[in-house]
Amino acid sequence: MHPLYNKVKNTLHKTLPSKPFLGIMCLLLLPFIIFLHLLPATIPSAAPPLHPGYYANSCPNAELIVRNVMKKAMIREPRSGASVMRFQFHDCFVNGCDGSMLLDDTPTMLGEKLSLSNIDSLRSYEVVDEIKEALETACPRTVSCADIIIMASRDAVALSGGPDWEVKLGRKDSLTASQEDADAIMPSPRANATTLIDLFAKFDLSVKDLVALSGSHSIGNGRCFSIVFRLYNQSGTGRPDPSIEPKFRQKLDKLCPLGGDGNVTGDLDFTPRIFDNQYFKDLVNGRGFLNSDETLYTYWKTREYVKRYSEDQDEFFRDFVEGMIKMGDLQSGRPGEIRKNCRVVNGGPPMDLVVDGYKDRRILSY
Numbered sequence: 001m002h003p004l005y006n007k008v009k010n011t012l013h014k015t016l017p018s019k020p021f022l023g024i025m026c027l028l029l030l031p032f033i034i035f036l037h038l039l040p041a042t043i044p045s046a047a048p049p050l051h052p053g054y055y056a057n058s059c060p061n062a063e064l065i066v067r068n069v070m071k072k073a074m075i076r077e078p079r080s081g082a083s084v085m086r087f088q089f090h091d092c093f094v095n096g097c098d099g100s101m102l103l104d105d106t107p108t109m110l111g112e113k114l115s116l117s118n119i120d121s122l123r124s125y126e127v128v129d130e131i132k133e134a135l136e137t138a139c140p141r142t143v144s145c146a147d148i149i150i151m152a153s154r155d156a157v158a159l160s161g162g163p164d165w166e167v168k169l170g171r172k173d174s175l176t177a178s179q180e181d182a183d184a185i186m187p188s189p190r191a192n193a194t195t196l197i198d199l200f201a202k203f204d205l206s207v208k209d210l211v212a213l214s215g216s217h218s219i220g221n222g223r224c225f226s227i228v229f230r231l232y233n234q235s236g237t238g239r240p241d242p243s244i245e246p247k248f249r250q251k252l253d254k255l256c257p258l259g260g261d262g263n264v265t266g267d268l269d270f271t272p273r274i275f276d277n278q279y280f281k282d283l284v285n286g287r288g289f290l291n292s293d294e295t296l297y298t299y300w301k302t303r304e305y306v307k308r309y310s311e312d313q314d315e316f317f318r319d320f321v322e323g324m325i326k327m328g329d330l331q332s333g334r335p336g337e338i339r340k341n342c343r344v345v346n347g348g349p350p351m352d353l354v355v356d357g358y359k360d361r362r363i364l365s366y
């Protein structure tokens with residue numbers, strides 16, 4: 001029952017004067033009560049439908065502005081494309097695509113930036129700030145940070161030589177963020193294919209979506225921290241992951257010696273600045289960087305897709321786009337807003353009160 005219905009009903013109950021008027025009033029109020037009954041079905045939910053061209057009237061240059069800032073950022077620092085593109089995954093999986101991962105911690109809210117998968121790992125938040133600033137100048141309070149992530153991710157792929165596609169827009173920004181929720185949802189680089197299949201299924205994403213979306217690792221880098229276990233102690237065996245091709249393992253051993261600096265980075269595939277199907281060719285050859293990558297080839301349910309994408313880049317691109325659009329549709333249905341600054345909710349704490357998570361809170365190191 002809609003809460004408004006109960007409120008009106010209770011008020012009526014307390015204030016109805018006497019029985020003689022009851023019948024007349026009921027008759028008069030009947031259409032209104034019927035209307036209230038229908039409210040849950042007729043009032044649009046807090047998650048309005050998304051559609052392409054959402055800003056065509058309110059901010060006609062929005063997509064152009066985002067692409068131009070992305071272009072500049074990727075010229076300045078080529079890896080930033082991959083780093084921004086990763087935001088879509090980390091945003092959409094935690095309570096829907098709502099820009100929650102962009103919120104800085106506050107004295108009363110531990111956000112997602114320091115969660116296990118994000119701390120010391122997600123980067124290039126300043127590129128989103130730059131996009132937001134440009135959009136606020138062109139059309140104040142119009143384009144959500146959640147939509148910026150979706151547009152910028154698409155642009156990063158297109159600008160790296162991958163597919164280009166039309167994105168659906170119209171998302172709202174969350175009013176809060178939760179480190180706990182991010183920790184509970186985001187997968188570990190140690191994850192195996194069955195865990196990943198189960199996780200993606202929770203979001204109505206298929207085995208095919210999982211493999212195609214993992215193809216995002218065609219661009220970008222990962223830290224030694226994310227792979228030392230598979231180099232030296234896979235599944236507690238004290239031995240390396242046997243699926244790593246020996247020459248590649250030698251290379252990784254050199255890059256990431258036991259007890260070395262966990263923040264040193266390696267390429268996620270052999271062409272880390274080009275969005276192509278090299279990632280899948282690498283997996284077939286036992287040269288996947290992360291355990292969660294190589295497991296897609298060693299496990300029978302996912303192997304066929306890896307093989308196909310390694311041979312047919314067009315098919316990979318098609319399925320990748322389909323997966324990105326599906327992932328972009330995830331919405332929590334919670335109320336939202338268009339943030340003025342992607343790092344803080346409107347009317348939130350003044351910036352000097354915001355805890356700078358990177359410097360002050362490394363309590364979650366694992």
Ligand code: HEM
Nearest residue numbers: 082083086089121187188189213216220221222223226292
């Ligand atoms: C299937 C489960 C996934 C797992 C377990 C996973 C895990 C990881 C890990 C561990 C890293 C390296 C982080 C580090 O060492 O600091 C990484 C990087 C990256 N991930 Fe994923 N990921 C997954 C899926 C995705 C998806 C679906 C996308 C996007 C659609 C994505 C995009 C990226 C990108 C672009 C990078 C490189 C970022 C950079 O260079 O800064 N990942 N991922």
